[in-house]
Amino acid sequence: MATTRENMSFRDIKRVVLERIQKRVWAPDSLLPSEVELAEEFSSTRTTVNRALRELAEEGYLERKRKAGTRVLNAPLRKAQFNIPQVRNEIIEAGNDYRYALVTSQMIAAPSWLSAKLGTAPEQYVLYLECMHFADNAPFQYEVRWIVTDSVPTAAEADFATIGPGEWLAQELPFTDLEVSFTATQADQRIADFLDAREGDPIFSTQRTTWLRTQPVTHARLYFAPGYKMTTRL
Amino acid sequence: MATTRENMSFRDIKRVVLERIQKRVWAPDSLLPSEVELAEEFSSTRTTVNRALRELAEEGYLERKRKAGTRVLNAPLRKAQFNIPQVRNEIIEAGNDYRYALVTSQMIAAPSWLSAKLGTAPEQYVLYLECMHFADNAPFQYEVRWIVTDSVPTAAEADFATIGPGEWLAQELPFTDLEVSFTATQADQRIADFLDAREGDPIFSTQRTTWLRTQPVTHARLYFAPGYKMTTRL
DNA sequence: TACATTATTATGTCTATACATAAAAACACA
DNA sequence: TGTGTTTTTATGTATAGACATAATAATGTA
DSSP states (O other): OOOOOSOOOHHHHHHHHHHHHHTTSSOTTOBOOOHHHHHHHTTOOHHHHHHHHHHHHHTTSEEEETTTEEEEOSSOOOEEEEEOOOHHHHHHHTTOOEEEEEEEEEEEEOOHHHHHHHTOOTTOEEEEEEEEEEETTEEEEEEEEEEOTTTOGGGGGOOTTTSOHHHHHHHHOOOSEEEEEEEEEEOOHHHHHHHTOOTTOEEEEEEEEEEETTEEEEEEEEEEOTTOEEEEEO | OOOOOSOOOHHHHHHHHHHHHHTTSSOTTOBOOOHHHHHHHTTOOHHHHHHHHHHHHHTTSEEEETTTEEEEOSSOOOEEEEEOOOHHHHHHHTTOOEEEEEEEEEEEEOOHHHHHHHTOOTTOEEEEEEEEEEETTEEEEEEEEEEOTTTOGGGGTOOTTTSOHHHHHHHHOOOSEEEEEEEEEEOOHHHHHHHTOOTTOEEEEEEEEEEETTEEEEEEEEEEOTTOEEEEEO
16 A cells, blocks of 8 residues: 655655545544654655645645644635736736836825825825726726835836836835735726726726835726736636 | 854845845846855855745745756746635634525536536536625625536535535535636626625626536635725735 | 643754756867 | 757755754642
């Protein structure tokens, strides 16, 4: 039976362990053998087994506690990973042509909800932008963005007619913290016009806020053309 | 300077390296020193440096290639992680009471779009369910689900009046593959009624399809009450 | 019996070393 | 000059052994 002739790589061990979990050889909530025991079974070392189990734990299959041991999670709290792509890349990878256009650019006093969200002084001036991203000349995304020029002084002179603010920011400065959220909203007249939709259409929207350490950098609202679908497989 | 007196843990090394990336000490697209060199600088070993760099690469900051070396990614293709929670947990963790109710349960011939999506024989019979999930007695999620009873024979006798199909499936059998997608849809009359919304309201919707190896298991469409927002921070 | 202390143990991490492997660079040859 | 082969090198992974640490179990004391 299952005696493992050759010594196995941590990948092999991961595979075997995952199989046993999925086939319920090790039932949910049950305890696995210790690393030492597994190392012996797989004629490997604890270091290698450790890596296998550690990764499986990171992937949400196992829970590990010192002394208590390694336990199979009952509700495999699986994590979906979404890349946070640049629109340009998202469009190009879908095999379409990318085109960008600036709609509006002006300095405004930050509305109070924005100051609150970013934690900036009320009424602080920020750069307000609206832009469009096209895929094969069809509207793909309508972007509304606020940039805290105090945190990004160079933004005042950047030429957002030729490069999208997302892209510009990414290459201009790094960010350390990011909040993303997704909602369904309703197209108002303006959004509908830009996205070639009808007023009232359901619109998939992403909001992103980024900080550089404690400094607020930017807040963006991205409205996708009707029919947009965000998908991931795992 | 920056000489590191004590020997550092892989966590310390990660922190320092990440700082240097974010402060552009190592610019985007540039090459990092080799593991051996870094190990020397941090008065550590290659094994430890390797783990630090490997994890940073997994987190999307670095790109590593044998012989070519370790490179700072220009567009830090950062990955947002969303947990895929059970509704029950999602509601309870928000501090609300959870209540579940079964709306419909019947065997039907799979519609053709479903057969195509799952890769099952056309017209194959599947279990069709509609259910409601409440948070503090307010509608939270309206669930429409199809279960391939051929793959999950025990589903035919399960009592979905007392337990939600998602929860039941999770404890009944594991899954190996999962596809999740998110869209904005429009509430039709039925959805509006269930979610206490108005017809035409924008509705955030999740679709999940799961397989056990190559066997299709279930497909679910989850409609969230208006105002739902999916958020993650990183 | 209740509570504080100590021992035990499984995981967490580091070290030093070795060999494997992919890919770039150097080289040889036609 | 172009092409196929060899060398070099940085990362990838495995091993054996050590100490650290958190959490449980066992023990001793009031």
